[in-house]
Amino acid sequence: MTVTPGLLKPALKAIAEDIDHSFDLLLPIPGDPRDRLVEAMRYATIGGGKRIRPLLVCATAALFGVSREAAVRVGTAIEAVHVYSLIHDDLPCMDNDALRHGKPTLHVAFDEAAAVLAGDALHDFAFELLSDPATSGDPFVRIELIRTLATSSGxxxxxxxxxxxxxxxTSSFDLPTVTRLQQLKTGALLGAAVEMGAILGHAPIEGRSHLRGYARDIGLAFQIADDLLDLEGDEAEAGKALRKDADQGKQTFLSLLGPERAREQARRLVEQAIELLASYGPEADLLRELARFIVERDH
Amino acid sequence: MTVTPGLLKPALKAIAEDIDHSFDLLLPIPGDPRDRLVEAMRYATIGGGKRIRPLLVCATAALFGVSREAAVRVGTAIEAVHVYSLIHDDLPCMDNDALRHGKPTLHVAFDEAAAVLAGDALHDFAFELLSDPATSGDPFVRIELIRTLATSSGxxxxxxxxxxxxxxxTSSFDLPTVTRLQQLKTGALLGAAVEMGAILGHAPIEGRSHLRGYARDIGLAFQIADDLLDLEGDEAEAGKALRKDADQGKQTFLSLLGPERAREQARRLVEQAIELLASYGPEADLLRELARFIVERDH
Incomplete structure (x- = not known):
């Protein structure tokens, strides 16, 4: 199936604006001694990131005619979990990164205590948002959203x-173990984004397995592309430090497969992901373009 | 109303056993490279702490005839949140504590990265547990439990x-601000414990306001007692470092009221909490004893 070009760029722009607006609205400065906490939460959430997970929620939800407003709200919750994980991952005791989305990481801009707390508070914020009746009038939908998010992030x-x-x-992992690692580390939340879009759309359980397969495949492709960018990318464009994996001697798809086979594997995964959308018409073109973007992006 | 003595001691023993057993059952070692994460979660959750929050859930739920099993499950979720907050609070960038419940804190026994991740994973674990149909067959109950927990911890x-x-x-807070600080820092989760017991019991909303008042009062009394123990307590019995507030010159109930007025205030709060249970008969005696224990405990 050929893909209508040009859906993705405006979709990325729109989701970036909607998610920024959503965090801005939902995280008002309280005007009391908690201000510093909320300022840290806003610093980390507003104005950065590709918003791939919210876009996956919205693009999937749109297949089932869900309102943009509801999908953006759920996308905001999953993005809050993604951002909290980046905040904690950037800490000195974890990856010790000083740059994220081209600006100082939260513990650098604020301090480590604020980074730990803002991460924790964003983690709660996601569940607060999903449990709110404004997310869906149907408590079954809210519970399923929460269960999917908690399971994929824990x-x-x-x-x-x-x-x-x-x-x-400090260990030497083989390819199946590296695959499992990446399926958990990044794949689970990407898969949850697609699943949550389907839940919002009351998609029948059987219809979800193809979408889940799509998410699994683009998740792995995304990680291989990340490994390649870590090796070949431009630090200024990436807005973060690169060449860390090779420096640490960590086993990745790239170190195990080599760049050529890794690139080929990513392409194959994307084709496979797109085939899994065969039962959908042009309404799934955005998901198809997104799959291609994942291996073709340069940051 | 006189209180039947002797309910509390066996109740504390029983809840300690039940919560240990619950974490042991729900956190099995997976037998893969995630082992270290689950070992860290088990280290922090099994075999320590007074389990005041689970006891509040169980004692409140028992007023409404809820099964022990369901109440312990909800108590386990709220204890997971309490423990995650202690793990992160003990980190070098936060309180930098090396001792908790008489044993090395998690980042000392494992390392800081494991402590950050185990805290995060326990945070998710709480919501996973509450969203599981095994917690309650009624999705409205599960959603209300999740909303109460997320709101009280974020x-x-x-x-x-x-x-x-x-x-x-680094600031000089007045008494209302210190009161608000403590209501958020410890009071909110203690209040959530009582509220969640009432939710499990399908308690009518109007019946919950007295229970909420009880929780608010014992929460503040608990904090004053903690301040007094920090000043006068025995480090070996407390199982953690003391005299930290005074050393840091932090404003507390104690520094603002002085020990005599603080002690008097704690006693008054406990009496007030017990009065709020006036509409209950002997079935609330455990909650009454628990309120007294809070100011009389020596660790």
Whole structure:
């Protein structure tokens, strides 16, 4: 299937604006001694990032005719979890990164205590948002959204993958273990974004397995592309430090497959992801373009 | 009303056993590279702490005939949030504490990265647990539990209070501000424990305001007692470093009221809390004893 070109660029622009607006609205400065906490939360959430996860929620939800407003709200919750994980991941005791989205990381701009607390508060904020009746009048939908997010971000998802990533620095993982690591570390939350869009749309369970496959494939492709960018990318464009994996001697898709086979594998995953959308018409073109963007992006 | 003595001691013993058992059951070692994460979560959750929050959930839920099993499950979720907050609070960039419940803090026993991640994973674990149908067959109950927990622990609850506590080190707060700080930092989660017990019991909204008042009063009394223990307590019995507030010159109930008025205020709050239970018979005796214990405990 050929893909209508040109849907993605305006979609990325629109979601960036909507998510910024949403955080701005939902995180007002309280005007009391908690100000510094909310200022830190705003610093980390407003005006940065590609907003891939909210875009996945919105693009999937749109397949089922969900209102943009509801999808953006759910996208804001999942982005809050993504941002909290970046804040904690950037801490000196974790990856010790000083730059993120081209600006100083939160613990550099504020301090470490504020970074720990702002991360924790954003983590709660996501669940507060999803449990609010304004997200969906249907409590079954809200519970399913919460369960999907909590499962994909905890010990059996993102946090589990982050610990595997730490262990990888001192162990020698094989390809299946690196694949599992990446499926947990980044794949789980990307998959949750698609799943949450489908939940919002009351998509039948059987219809979700293809979408889940799509998310799994683009998740791995995304990670391979990240590894390649870490090796070949431009630090200024990436807005963060690169060449860290090779410096640490960590096993990645790239170190195990080599750049050529890794690039080929990413392309194959994207084709596979697009094939999984075969039952959808042009309404899924944005998801198709997004899949291609993931391997073709330069930052 | 006189209080039947002797309910509290066996109740504290039983809840300690039940919560240990619950964490042990719900946090099995996966047997893969995530082991270190789950070992850290188990280290922090099993075998320590007074389990006051789970006891509040169980004692309140018992007023409404809720099964022990359901109440312990909800108590485990709220204790997971309490423990995650202690793990992060003990970090070098926060309170920098090396001792908790008489054993090395998590970042000392493991490392800082494991402490950040185990805290984050426990935070998710709480919401995973509450969103699971095994917690309650009624999705309205699950959603209300999640909303209560997320609200009481985020920027408008515990995290907000922790940031105020950091600001307090360099600002001069008056009594209303210190009261607000403590209501957020410790009161919100204690209040949530009582509220969540009432939610499990399908308690009518109007019946909950007295219970909420009880929780608010014992929360403040608890904090005053903590301040007094920080000044007068025994480090070996407390199992943690003391005399930190005075050393930092931080404004507390104690520094603002002096020990005599603070002690008197704590006693008055406990009496007031017990009066709020006047509409209950002997079934609320455990909550009454718990209120007294809070000011009389020596660790």
């Amino acid at each position: 010990m059996n998802g993102m946090c589990g993958g982050q610990m595997m990533d730490i262990v990888a620095e | 920027m408008n609850g515990m995290c907000g209070g922790q940031m105020m506590d950091i600001v307090a080190e």
